[in-house]
Amino acid sequence: MADKVEKNICSYCGDAPVNHKLYKLANLFSSVVDSHMVSTTKYAPQFLKDFAGFIPVVLFNTLNKIGLSRFSDDIEKVSSFRSRVIWEEANRRGIKMEQVIIGKKPIEWYRARILGRWIYFESIPIQPEFLDFKKDWDDKIVLKRELEKNGIPVPHHEEVSIFNTKKLESVFKKFKDKVIVKPKIGSRARHTITDIKTFDDFKKAVSIAREISTHLVVEDHLDGYVCRATLIGGKLAGFYMGKVPFVTGDGKKNISNLIIEKNASNNPRYSIKINEELINYLSRSGFKLEDILPEGLVLNLSHRRGQLSGGYTHEFIEELHPSFIPVLEKAAKVVGLSVVGFDCIIPDPKSDQANQKWGIIECNTLPFIDMHYYALEGKPRNIAGMIWDLWGV
Numbered sequence: 001m002a003d004k005v006e007k008n009i010c011s012y013c014g015d016a017p018v019n020h021k022l023y024k025l026a027n028l029f030s031s032v033v034d035s036h037m038v039s040t041t042k043y044a045p046q047f048l049k050d051f052a053g054f055i056p057v058v059l060f061n062t063l064n065k066i067g068l069s070r071f072s073d074d075i076e077k078v079s080s081f082r083s084r085v086i087w088e089e090a091n092r093r094g095i096k097m098e099q100v101i102i103g104k105k106p107i108e109w110y111r112a113r114i115l116g117r118w119i120y121f122e123s124i125p126i127q128p129e130f131l132d133f134k135k136d137w138d139d140k141i142v143l144k145r146e147l148e149k150n151g152i153p154v155p156h157h158e159e160v161s162i163f164n165t166k167k168l169e170s171v172f173k174k175f176k177d178k179v180i181v182k183p184k185i186g187s188r189a190r191h192t193i194t195d196i197k198t199f200d201d202f203k204k205a206v207s208i209a210r211e212i213s214t215h216l217v218v219e220d221h222l223d224g225y226v227c228r229a230t231l232i233g234g235k236l237a238g239f240y241m242g243k244v245p246f247v248t249g250d251g252k253k254n255i256s257n258l259i260i261e262k263n264a265s266n267n268p269r270y271s272i273k274i275n276e277e278l279i280n281y282l283s284r285s286g287f288k289l290e291d292i293l294p295e296g297l298v299l300n301l302s303h304r305r306g307q308l309s310g311g312y313t314h315e316f317i318e319e320l321h322p323s324f325i326p327v328l329e330k331a332a333k334v335v336g337l338s339v340v341g342f343d344c345i346i347p348d349p350k351s352d353q354a355n356q357k358w359g360i361i362e363c364n365t366l367p368f369i370d371m372h373y374y375a376l377e378g379k380p381r382n383i384a385g386m387i388w389d390l391w392g393v
Contacts, residue, residue, distance in 0.1 A: 011275035012208055015308045016188040020211050027185055027213045056109065056120045060100050071098040077106040081370035083123045086110075089384035095393060114393055124366060127390060130338040137335050137363040140184055140217045144360075150334050152327060153359040155220035155345075159184065160206065162214045171218055172202050178221035180303075181205035183213030187364065194221055194303040195284045204280075222359055224347035226305040227316070229324075230367055230383055231332040231340050233390055238372035238381040239320045241349060242305025243312040245272045249293025255282065256289040259301070263310070272310030278302055307376065315378030316349055323353045331360060338390060341367025 009017050063069035075091070077099060078084045087110070090097040096113040099106055111118045112125060119125060135142050144154040158171050161184075172179070179202065182192040191212050193205035209216050230238040247258035256274065263271040272278075274289070281302055282288060293299055305311050324346075332340055341364035347356050369383040 011273070011277035012191045012193075012211070014188055014190060014277075014304055016190065018190065018212065023186075023190075023212045024214065027183060027215070057118070060109065060111075060120065063102065069100060069102045071111065072101050072106065073098050077101070079106055079108040080123060080368075081374070082366075082368050083108060083110065085370050085373055085384045086124060086387065089382070089388055093388060093393060095388070114391055122366065124339055124369070124387060125391065126339050126387075130336070133365070134336055137337070137340075137365055138185055138187075140182070140362055143335075143363045144219075146334060147331055147360055150330065152331050152334070153353075153357075155180075155222050155359045155361060157217055157219040160216045160218055162210070168203060168206060169199060172199050175218070175220060180217075180219050180221045181209050182217050182219075183209055184215035184217050186213060187362075189304055192303065193280075195281065196221070197284065201284055219361070222345035222357060222361075224345045224356075224358060225349065226303075227344045227346050227349060228364075228367070228371060229328045229342045229344060230369060230372060230381075231328060231342070232383065232386040233338055234329060234332050236317065236325050236328055237383055237386050238315065238369070239317040239324075239349070240371050240375060241314045241316040243314075244303060244305050245301045245310035246298055247293065247301065249295055249297040249299065251295035252292065254290050254292050255287060255299065258293060266310065270307045270310055272301060306371075307374075313371070313375040313377070315372055315375040315381060317381065318379065320349050321351055321353065324349070327353060335363060337365060339367065339369075339387060340365060341369075 010020070060069060060071075064071065073096075075084065075087050078087055079099070083099075087097050090112055098111050100109040100111070101107070108123050109120065110123070110125075111120045114125075135146060137143050141157065141159050144157050147154050156175065158174060160168070160171055178194075179196045180192065180194045181196065181202065183190065191209045193201075193208055196202050196205050206216060226242045226244070228238075228240040228242070229236060230240075245262075247255060247262055249258070253261065259272050259274060266272075278301055279289065282299075285299070287293075287299065302309055302311075306313050328342060328344075331342055342360045343362040343364070344358060344360050346353075346358040369387075372381040372383050374380075
């Protein structure tokens with residue numbers, strides 16, 4: 001039943017649950033080691049970089065020869081929709097593509113036959129020269145500092161880790177309005193807490209975020225739509241706008257019943273889930289499930305956007321105000337990636353960017369390009385085609 005609170009999985013992980021202890025350990029390793037590795041490899045001789053890029057080729061072919069892996073041309077075993085749209089476009093272009101199978105398990109590694117040779121890649125075929133990152137762009141602090149230096153809008157932010165001596169109260173006082181707490185490295189909005197107005201809620205949010213990360217980001221809570229700008233070859237290729245799930249009061253039903261009513265008209269796959277995360281989100285907004293919502297009042301139920309959260313999606317590039325394009329393309333130039341996705345919070349994507357408070361909040365170096373194909377509204381964008389175009393095939 002939709003009115004029962006779901007407790008069997010971690011609601012703060014959303015639709016992508018992870019093992020907290022292992023994920024936290026991996027995050028600790030990434031926070032401490034990755035930035036140093038990027039700095040080190042930046043100055044490494046080219047032959048060492050070429051050797052590192054050759055490792056997957058040797059590994060997968062060796063496993064194949066000893067019978068521990070194989071290459072499959074069955075697209076139905078594909079590991080993600082992101083890889084599927086890449087594969088479907090490869091088929092349309094006559095590019096042979098295969099997936100790596102370890103034992104009986106398909107993994108998110110593939111190879112494609114291009115210009116007479118095999119290239120190996122994780123989900124998206126990115127040209128080798130663009131895999132040599134100048135910085136660890138998945139690190140939200142590193143990203144924001146670099147964008148800020150280049151005059152690109154980002155929210156005010158602070159870093160909190162278990163290794164520093166900053167008192168939480170002193171960090172909280174640096175912000176004038178609502179804040180967000182999230183892991184410094186991570187995706188899918190796992191253990192991200194928004195709309196924090198009080199110090200008590202701030203302490204709770206830090207505790208929740210620290211379940212999966214030792215290093216956290218505290219930043220201004222920007223109000224607006226959560227948008228994904230995907231850039232290919234330095235040019236804006238897709239702009240996806242996600243709306244969070246909400247209910248509208250009728251002065252008669254409580255919030256729980258309004259959710260049940262809305263779920264009845266939705267595909268069950270895209271239903272609004274009543275769980276601990278939702279209940280705490282309502283609490284920070286001053287509501288409980290039992291409250292009767294005044295007629296006409298629109299109440300957001302989560303910070304999670306999109307269909308899987310019961311929200312709404314729109315491929316919006318044709319309606320985006322043109323003033324955003326040079327700013328986003330400048331951001332792509334700063335990070336130096338041929339394929340990149342920027343998450344942004346924007347109050348009104350149809351209005352001039354200079355006249356509103358907005359900002360880039362995250363960078364995705366392996367973006368989910370499939371979202372530009374499956375939005376509920378708007379014309380799909382063939383992002384996979386633009387990626388294969390970069391190879392000249």
